[in-house]
Each structure stands twice: as C-alpha cells, then as structure tokens.
Amino acid sequence: MTKQLYISTYGCQMNVYDSARMADILSPLGYQLTTDPNSADMAILNTCHIREKASEKTFSELGRLRNMRKSKEEAGNGEMVIAVAGCVAQAEGAEIMKRAPYVDMVFGPQSYHKLPQMLAEATRQSGGVLDTDFPVDAKFDHLPKEAIDKNLSAFLTVQEGCDKFCAFCVVPYTRGAEFSRTVDEIIDEAKRMIDGGTREITLLGQNVNAYHGLDAEGESQTLAELIYRLSELKDLQRLRYTTSHPLEMTEDLCQAHRDVDILMPYLHLPVQAGSDRILEAMNRRHTGDEYRRIIEKLRSYRPDLALSGDFIVGFPGETDAEFEDTMQLIRDVNYAQAYSFKYSPRPGTPAAALESQMIAEEVKSERLARLQALLNEQQLAFNKSFEGKTVPILLEREGKREGQLIGRSPYMQSVYVQSPPHRIGRIAEVIVEEGNANSLRGKLKPGSEQDAA
Numbered sequence: 001m002t003k004q005l006y007i008s009t010y011g012c013q014m015n016v017y018d019s020a021r022m023a024d025i026l027s028p029l030g031y032q033l034t035t036d037p038n039s040a041d042m043a044i045l046n047t048c049h050i051r052e053k054a055s056e057k058t059f060s061e062l063g064r065l066r067n068m069r070k071s072k073e074e075a076g077n078g079e080m081v082i083a084v085a086g087c088v089a090q091a092e093g094a095e096i097m098k099r100a101p102y103v104d105m106v107f108g109p110q111s112y113h114k115l116p117q118m119l120a121e122a123t124r125q126s127g128g129v130l131d132t133d134f135p136v137d138a139k140f141d142h143l144p145k146e147a148i149d150k151n152l153s154a155f156l157t158v159q160e161g162c163d164k165f166c167a168f169c170v171v172p173y174t175r176g177a178e179f180s181r182t183v184d185e186i187i188d189e190a191k192r193m194i195d196g197g198t199r200e201i202t203l204l205g206q207n208v209n210a211y212h213g214l215d216a217e218g219e220s221q222t223l224a225e226l227i228y229r230l231s232e233l234k235d236l237q238r239l240r241y242t243t244s245h246p247l248e249m250t251e252d253l254c255q256a257h258r259d260v261d262i263l264m265p266y267l268h269l270p271v272q273a274g275s276d277r278i279l280e281a282m283n284r285r286h287t288g289d290e291y292r293r294i295i296e297k298l299r300s301y302r303p304d305l306a307l308s309g310d311f312i313v314g315f316p317g318e319t320d321a322e323f324e325d326t327m328q329l330i331r332d333v334n335y336a337q338a339y340s341f342k343y344s345p346r347p348g349t350p351a352a353a354l355e356s357q358m359i360a361e362e363v364k365s366e367r368l369a370r371l372q373a374l375l376n377e378q379q380l381a382f383n384k385s386f387e388g389k390t391v392p393i394l395l396e397r398e399g400k401r402e403g404q405l406i407g408r409s410p411y412m413q414s415v416y417v418q419s420p421p422h423r424i425g426r427i428a429e430v431i432v433e434e435g436n437a438n439s440l441r442g443k444l445k446p447g448s449e450q451d452a453a
C-alpha cells in the first residue's frame with residue numbers, strides 16, 4: 001500500500017539534497033512524496049539552524065503539523081509520524097523532544113540512512129527516537145545505489161562539514177568536521193546520474209573547495225583534480241561547485257576555471273564583510289584586499305567569470321565606517337548576485353558571547369537595506385548587460401505560459417524562452433531580449449536547429 005510522505009525543506013542546497021535522498025530511502029517502504037501535509041502518513045521537517053529566523057520556523061511548523069495530525073486522526077484517516085531532521089535536530093535534539101514531545105523522531109544530518117530502522121522503532125515505542133550521532137562516512141556508505149539525484153541539473157554531495165569555525169557560524173557544530181567522499185565514489189555516482197539524464201552537476205559541500213578525498217591509490221586529491229576527472233565524463237555538459245571559502249581558492253582551482261570548458265564561469269565566493277578588523281573578528285583569516293586579489297586572479301584566468309557572495313551586516317562591534325568598507329568591497333568586486341543577512345547570534349558560537357557589542361536592530365536593518373539596494377542595482381545591471389547577446393541556455397522545464405520553456409544560463413539566471421517542449425534537456429542558443437531583476441527573457445537564435453546538445 002502506498003503511503004504519503006511530506007518533506008518540508010529549509011536552508012541550503014545540502015538539505016535539498018538530503019531531503020531527496022530521504023525520499024529515495026523511504027520509497028521501497030511504500031512512501032510516495034506528496035506536497036499536501038494534511039494527508040501525510042509521515043511528515044519530515046528538514047531544518048536549518050544557520051540563523052535564528054530559520055530555526056524558529058521549526059517550532060511554528062511543528063505546531064501546524066500537530067494540528068493536521070489531530071484532524072487526520074479524528075477523521076479516521078490514520079496516523080501521521082512526525083520527524084524533525086537536519087541541523088536544528090542536530091543542535092537542539094533534546095530541546096525539541098522536550099518542547100514538542102508529540103514529535104516521533106529527531107535525527108541529525110548524519111543519520112538519515114537509518115530512517116527505516118528509526119521508523120520501525122518510532123512506531124513501536126512511544127516517547128520518540130533521538131539520533132544525532134556523527135558518522136558521516138557511514139551515511140554515504142549506507143545509501144542505496146538508487147539514491148541519487150537524476151534531475152537534468154542535479155546536485156552531488158562531495159564533502160560535508162567545516163573546520164573553519166567562523167565566529168558567527170553554527171555549521172562546524174551541526175555538520176561536524178570536514179569529511180570528503182572518495183574520488184571513485186563520486187565518479188561512480190556522477191556516471192549513474194548522467195546515465196539517468198543529468199547534464200549539469202553541482203558539486204556540493206559546506207566547504208567544497210576544501211575537498212581532499214582519496215583516489216584509488218589512496219592519494220589525497222584536490223577539488224581541482226576532481227573537476228578534471230569529472231570533466232572527462234561523456235555527456236556531462238556543465239559543472240559547478242558550491243560553497244567555497246576564499247582561503248581554499250588554490251592556484252590549481254583557479255586554473256581549472258581557465259582550463260575546464262564545462263566548468264561554468266560563475267562562482268559563489270562569500271566574503272561576509274569588507275573591513276579587515278571585522279574579518280579578523282569573524283575569524284575569516286583573510287583581509288579584504290586578499291579577497292580582491294583572488295577575484296582579480298580568477299578574472300585574469302577567466303575574464304567572463306561572474307561572482308556571487310554572502311554578506312553579514314551588524315556583526316558585533318561593526319562601526320559605520322566598517323560597514324562602509326563592505327559597501328566599498330561590493331563596489332570593487334561587482335556581484336552578479338548575492339545573499340545578505342543581518343547578524344544573528346547563534347548559541348554556542350564565539351560571536352554570540354560578544355553581548356556588550358551587539359548592534360541595535362534598527363542599525364542592522366538600515367545597513368541591510370542599503371547593502372541590498374546596492375547589490376540589487378548590480379544584479380539588474382548584470383542582467384541588462386546580456387540584452388542583445390546570444391547565450392547558451394540549458395532548457396530545463398516548461399513555463400506557465402503556453403509554448404514557454406524555462407532554462408538556465410551559465411550564470412544561473414532563469415531564462416524564459418518561447419520554444420517547443422521537445423528541446424527540454426538541450427542547450428540552446430538564445431538571444432536575450434530583456435534583462436530583468438531576477439530573470440532574462442529571450443528567443444531561440446534562428447537557425448539553431450542543431451542545438452549544441
């Protein structure tokens with residue numbers, strides 16, 4: 001009998017990847033994904049702990065699920081297993097069991113391969129199951145071979161965890177120390193993804209460019225070396241990686257951007273702040289100018305490279321002048337896209353102890369608004385710069401309008417194109433007619449019948 005599985009995913013791409021693998025693991029048990037939590041036999045919240053706002057959502061959504069379960073049971077439609085997964089589960093597992101005792105299962109990011117076993121235990125016993133152990137290698141070893149992303153554009157986790165300990169960040173505590181999968185395991189997974197139809201792979205890791213997995217000879221390999229290996233796979237057309245730390249932008253990785261055709265000219269390289277004093281307080285271990293020099297080098301190797309970044313405003317003690325340093329760095333680099341946040345103190349991190357230096361909420365809001373205005377301006381200018389140009393677009397799916405397809409540019413821009421649906425899965429040459437704040441609109445280049453597919 002099929003059972004309905006509802007998964008609600010918060011946070012980063014790593015969680016998106018993990019949610020898909022959970023669905024893969026539960027599918028042999030008869031669970032089928034649904035978007036309607038009301039009918040779910042099992043509901044999983046895959047949570048994010050990175051900022052307070054994300055964390056709080058866990059408890060409000062849990063309350064809603066509890067009500068849905070009650071209605072479902074009262075209507076005689078069976079039970080609902082409620083599970084909390086991901087980083088809030090890892091960091092606050094015991095707290096969840098206490099605050100929301102109706103939750104059946106709580107498990108961290110390294111335990112989901114044990115889902116069938118935990119599910120059996122949870123349905124047998126009352127009081128809930130808590131599993132927040134840390135064996136990352138076991139997680140990948142125990143994933144069934146079918147548990148891979150087969151989308152046209154798909155994710156492949158190559159590395160997890162982080163040893164950088166930025167002063168504001170919970171990731172080293174929730175995802176644990178760095179762990180890299182082996183080269184062979186990754187190549188094998190990539191091949192199976194490509195056989196399943198994938199044409200674009202994004203290599204995932206919290207600190208992906210710190211990748212140091214072993215090859216078949218037991219030698220440690222860099223991310224660049226892994227990229228060269230993957231670039232030899234037949235039918236793989238695009239390769240990306242995220243998220244990176246500036247300290248790990250090694251010479252060989254910078255050169256890969258020059259030498260590997262299928263490596264897309266788009267890099268997410270967070271800097272967080274522009275002031276050297278704040279960067280030091282954040283324990284980023286590089287200066288603003290060192291970051292600028294990395295960007296210059298990358299652009300000298302790959303002139304069409306565009307950048308995306310992450311920024312935090314209002315880190316404890318940040319003065320107006322130090323905030324202006326961040327604004328100046330943004331002007332110097334010129335981003336195609338970016339994510340920006342108000343600093344949010346996270347329990348257990350060093351920065352959270354700097355209570356006396358916390359920045360007032362209004363000041364943070366005002367700084368964030370100014371920073372986002374500048375980033376939005378840059379993003380719009382970047383998108384407009386494509387007007388009239390011909391760009392290779394990987395056509396991914398049908399749009400809402402009749403005859404419309406949606407694809408992605410090399411720079412991850414969403415592109416709306418009038419095209420017959422049989423072109424889905426191909427890279428088409430598209431003339432961009434309009435660049436907007438969040439997308440591009442274009443038409444197929446005449447005579448591009450033999451799309452570069």
Ligand code: 5AD
Pocket residue numbers: 050051168169170270272310311312341342343344345346
């Ligand atoms: N407060 C605000 N933003 C944060 N980030 C990480 N921790 C915090 C925090 N405590 C941001 C960083 C990181 C992104 C994933 O989230 O910019 O790169």
Ligand code: SF4
Pocket residue numbers: 162163164165166169170171172206207245
């Ligand atoms: Fe967090 Fe810093 Fe590690 Fe990124 S590099 S995950 S911001 S500790």
